Amino acid sequence: MTAIGGFHEPSQKNGALGVHSIGEFVLAVPAPEKAADFYGAFGLEVSDSANQISLATAEGYRWGRVIGGPRKRMHHLSFHCFEEDLPRFKAHLEGQGIGLLTPAPGFDSNGLWLIDPDGLLIEIRVGPKTSPDSKAFPQGFDAEAAARCAPYRRLAGRVRPRRLSHVLRFTPDVERMIGFYSRALGLRLSDRSGSTIAFMHAIHGSDHHVLAFAHSEAPGLHHLSWDVPTLEAVGLGAMAMADKGFRIGWGLGRHVLGSNYFHYVRDPWGSFSEYSFNIDYIPARTEWEPLDHPGEDSLYLWGPDMPPEFVINAEAAQD
Ligand SMILES: [Fe+2]
Numbered sequence: 011m012t013a014i015g016g017f018h019e020p021s022q023k024n025g026a027l028g029v030h031s032i033g034e035f036v037l038a039v040p041a042p043e044k045a046a047d048f049y050g051a052f053g054l055e056v057s058d059s060a061n062q063i064s065l066a067t068a069e070g071y072r073w074g075r076v077i078g079g080p081r082k083r084m085h086h087l088s089f090h091c092f093e094e095d096l097p098r099f100k101a102h103l104e105g106q107g108i109g110l111l112t113p114a115p116g117f118d119s120n121g122l123w124l125i126d127p128d129g130l131l132i133e134i135r136v137g138p139k140t141s142p143d144s145k146a147f148p149q150g151f152d153a154e155a156a157a158r159c160a161p162y163r164r165l166a167g168r169v170r171p172r173r174l175s176h177v178l179r180f181t182p183d184v185e186r187m188i189g190f191y192s193r194a195l196g197l198r199l200s201d202r203s204g205s206t207i208a209f210m211h212a213i214h215g216s217d218h219h220v221l222a223f224a225h226s227e228a229p230g231l232h233h234l235s236w237d238v239p240t241l242e243a244v245g246l247g248a249m250a251m252a253d254k255g256f257r258i259g260w261g262l263g264r265h266v267l268g269s270n271y272f273h274y275v276r277d278p279w280g281s282f283s284e285y286s287f288n289i290d291y292i293p294a295r296t297e298w299e300p301l302d303h304p305g306e307d308s309l310y311l312w313g314p315d316m317p318p319e320f321v322i323n324a325e326a327a328q329d
Pocket of ligand 1: 176178233235284286
């Protein structure tokens with residue numbers, strides 16, 4: 011994670027304007043206490059105060075909050091920008107005729123609040139660059155000769171995600187979301203498969219996608235993706251979740267678009283959290299050409315058959 015505040019050297023040609031990271035998600039669910047069980051088992055640090063459950067990684071950064079609500083939905087999604095870009099964003103959004111809102115009650119901030127075309131509340135605020143500044147090349151496998159390389163399972167330790175990598179949302183109109191997040195927030199298309207799925211990155215250097223969209227009959231959350239440092243952590247995380255009763259999911263496999271190794275675990279509300287390892291990286295100032303990939307080549311390189319529940323939009327099913 012990059013330090014915050016102060017002036018940043020321009021990382022884009024022509025001073026292009028764009029958020030640099032996802033800062034935080036806030037979920038509303040009918041039974042927030044289940045979030046503590048699920049995300050605690052997943053490897054996050056869970057704390058409960060002021061009627062909300064906070065979800066952090068080991069070094070203390072808070073990636074999300076879970077609050078009570080009548081039905082499961084994303085309450086809002088916060089994006090981070092550089093300090094010098096916040097007034098530019100205000101002028102930019104107003105120039106596009108995008109209405110700015112007062113902060114959501116209970117979420118005081120000096121950020122900019124707006125609504126996306128699917129009705130999701132968005133905040134743009136000054137905050138730390140949570141997206142990496144460079145590709146984190148994986149460590150090599152333990153491969154020493156004359157040694158026992160694998161530990162006992164009981165000594166493997168708890169898997170702890172390092173950071174939130176991306177959020178994938180269902181939408182009735184993928185094209186409209188690509189257009190909105192390009193124009194309003196300055197995200198850029200990384201790859202897509204027709205009008206079925208699209209992946210977008212941030213222009214100041216980020217994972218292949220910080221935000222992605224999959225077509226569905228209604229808006230909703232498909233998954234939150236959490237970066238882990240090794241392929242082994244993907245497997246150990248999945249096994250630890252299964253041991254705690256969270257057995258439904260999909261993995262181990264490897265995606266094509268983004269290239270990450272994955273294992274998804276279904277959460278108590280029918281969406282997923284993903285253990286992700288070694289996702290592609292798009293540096294700042296990269297002329298990345300988005301491609302439109304055939305559907306059969308867009309999902310996974312290898313892995314078990316995708317289970318039918320993986321494409322169910324649980325939020326649409328609530329209606
Ligand atoms: Fe993902």
